[in-house]
Amino acid sequence: MKTLLTAAASAAVLLASQAPAFAEDLEFLLVNDSSADLVEFNVSPASSDRWEDNLIDGGYLAPGYEIGVLIADGATTCVYDIRGSFADRSEEEDFGLDLCDLGEYVFTD
Incomplete structure (x- = not known):
């Protein structure tokens, strides 16, 4: 759990x-x-x-958990692409998401 929370804090600080x-x-x-x-x-x-860089470098987000993500990259766009890689070596990508209107993003199987 400590690694999980550290990852969330690191991602927010990094961005x-x-x-x-x-x-x-x-x-x-x-x-x-x-x-x-x-x-x-x-x-x-x-x-x-x-x-861009891995936002949870050195940590992980376990199944059933959630974290807040802050993107403060200086860009004026709302449209982003997202990629998630998992411990079972699977990967999921999603393109052209309007993050200005996105309240949450859910990775599922």
Whole structure:
């Protein structure tokens, strides 16, 4: 549980430390309703051709748990792509999500 909470705090701090004061922060709840630990979580602007850093590096989000995600990257876009990698080596990607209107994102099997 400590690793789980540390990962959430690290993700929020990592993103918040990269934001200029004029950018609008995006927040949503990340839920793991899958059967495996979420071990990597990436969020990138849809216009980007590469994934940003793993937001839960060194931690994980266990099945049945949720964390708040803050994206304070200085971008003025709402449209992002999401990727999750799991301990069972499965991966899920979702493209073109409007994070300005997203209250939560749920990973499921």
